[in-house]
Amino acid sequence: MTNQPIGVIDSGVGGLTVASELMRQLPKERLIYVGDTLRCPYGPRPKEEVIAYTWELVHFLLKRNIKMLVVACNTATAFTLEDLKSKLDIPVVGVIQPGARSAIKVTKNNKIGVIGTEGTIHSRAYPDALHHINSTIEVYDLACPDFVPMVESGVLSGSHAMQVVEGSLKPLKNHFEIDTLILGCTHYPLLRDAIQTVMGEHVTIISSGEETAREVSTILGYQKKLFQGNRKPRHEFYTTGKIEVFQNIARDWLQTDMNQVRRVELEEVVNYL
Amino acid sequence: MTNQPIGVIDSGVGGLTVASELMRQLPKERLIYVGDTLRCPYGPRPKEEVIAYTWELVHFLLKRNIKMLVVACNTATAFTLEDLKSKLDIPVVGVIQPGARSAIKVTKNNKIGVIGTEGTIHSRAYPDALHHINSTIEVYDLACPDFVPMVESGVLSGSHAMQVVEGSLKPLKNHFEIDTLILGCTHYPLLRDAIQTVMGEHVTIISSGEETAREVSTILGYQKKLFQGNRKPRHEFYTTGKIEVFQNIARDWLQTDMNQVRRVELEEVVNYL
The missing domain is CATH 3.40.50.1860 (Rossmann fold)
Structure with a gap:
């Protein structure tokens, strides 16, 4: 349904630049973001590991009933986008x-x-x-x-x-x-x-970030899945790492107070079944 | 299939600015354009008339096996986009x-x-x-x-x-x-x-035009319908009006030689069944 959230996954905090643009360009849409700060960065890891970690984040968000998935990490996009697109029945947008x-x-x-x-x-x-x-x-x-x-x-x-x-x-x-x-x-x-x-x-x-948010808007619009009506959405941010680090960076980068950041144990992400 | 053409409809020649951006941003894609120059402009016509004329152009292109429809006219987009989107089983993109x-x-x-x-x-x-x-x-x-x-x-x-x-x-x-x-x-x-x-x-x-071409690219990419491989496509341009006028404007506006412009009798467009 149109009031479901948009899911955003990232290896850590970098994807906050994408989330921030989504909030700006789609101010009625609700986000659920999970940043795998504890295992960040993904860049130097072997391809198989990046794929496995990314799927763990995806399953964590699928359980939260997202209407679309945004892969807000270039490494994860490069290695997993086609696989995610072919296996999920919701739209998937990467950053590349x-x-x-x-x-x-x-x-x-x-x-x-x-x-x-x-x-x-x-x-x-x-x-x-x-x-x-x-x-x-x-x-x-x-x-x-x-x-x-x-x-x-x-x-x-x-x-x-x-x-x-x-x-x-x-x-x-x-x-x-x-x-x-x-x-x-x-x-x-x-x-x-x-x-x-x-x-x-x-x-x-x-x-x-800007261009990804634009394409999320395009595809949600095309699929008639944009939120109808008015609201000030409550976003949710999860990190596998330290809440304070995440909050500080969000505040410094995005000038937003991130009171809604929650820590999620890596075990919960890994054991998603 | 990915080698089908993209259909572009317009009330006349204005949509050539959209076609020109499609050719620039998607140089492997083949276009079929029909401009209803004889009945142009659509702007001052009653809504019902614009809807009827637009559907005639659409059927003319559907017979030519298009993989996507671009409504390159603001008036036609304003009056028909939602109707076209709900009734056609190919993607439809308007200019608004x-x-x-x-x-x-x-x-x-x-x-x-x-x-x-x-x-x-x-x-x-x-x-x-x-x-x-x-x-x-x-x-x-x-x-x-x-x-x-x-x-x-x-x-x-x-x-x-x-x-x-x-x-x-x-x-x-x-x-x-x-x-x-x-x-x-x-x-x-x-x-x-x-x-x-x-x-x-x-x-x-x-x-x-620029933004519509960008979104055509987004949606074709998302649907895995972008042309695979390499080619220099042969486009087709049809006008219900005078070929020379269409060619002159295309040459002046787009600095392209429009040898491929063909006249289509309005009767053929109207009696599409």
Whole structure:
């Protein structure tokens, strides 16, 4: 039914940038978010492990009667999206295809940059998604392994952040004439200002979170599953890790008070049957 | 199957701005376009007539085995979208909801302007689509009846165009602090530069065509109906009116040679059974 919640899964706190955009663009929709902070990050883990962990989060939310699933983690999207789509009877949206489609919409010279974690870049998920739609797109991708640790330590601006961003993006900035850059990691929107400054105003920055929320809206609208009427929804946030860490990051990043964060024991997530 | 064409219907030539974006954003997809130039414009016609004409165009394309229907006309979308969606077993995308969703994504102050023909503005379709998703959006809409005749007469820039655009947009520009403006008519993207100049750089202009193509991509991707593999598709364009007029406008507007335009007798469209 239309008043069921939208489920959001993430390896930790990065997906909060996606959740925040869902709340902004779909203010009547109710979210249930589960972040697997205790086992974060998923990026360096073997594919089979990421698939197993992701399914555990999915089952945790399926028991809570979600009408749609959002995979708010690039690594989990790269490894599990097709499997989830084929096995679940609710719509499933990942964070990769929305960013790819938006980049195709805005690029004028068909030269698109992608930055992400090493896992996401090595998976080739973005070039595959872009070329699936348009084989002539030139894709320049680059892993930026220093960004996530910096963001998680709370450094989002200032001279140190600028130095790290500038150093990391140098190969992309100097050698290719991209006009569009996809932030292929849910942490990166927190560094958006620094990235925009380094790349220059002529490069359009695409944030997965914004574009994913837009596509969630498109598909719920298409399926006539948008909430009807008016309400101020009560969201639920679960973390397998420490509540305080999750709350602090949510407050710092999203300027929202996260009183509704609850801890869920990893055992409950793992033993979902 | 994925190699079936996408069907595009329009009251005339305006929908070519949508077709052109579909070709750009989905270069592997094949289009069949029918423009009812002989009975254009639909805007001033009674609702029942618009519904009847639209269904005729739809049946003309259904016989050609389309995998998706794009209603590339704001008036036809306002009057027929829900009916078409409930009765057809292929996905149907109109031009109103994509523009609305994109505006919700980009606005920062939740003040959105909409310009369109008198028919579209009076239908309240844009405010309804926006408020369906977010009831707190402030919508300022304005009919610009002088734009379509000017565009169809080939005046897209220069001092006369600027005067007309400036005069028409005055109420919107002077009285409201909108940060986003939806071009709620498929002809208006041809006046985009003039509209941007008049409204100022701080207003983001949303073009239905770009956003509709993006949502066609989203829904085809979601339904696994995107064309697999590589091809340079051969599109088909049909007009119930004069081929030369259609070709000239297509050439002027889209800088594409439209050798593939064919005339279809209105009788064939009307007597589709």
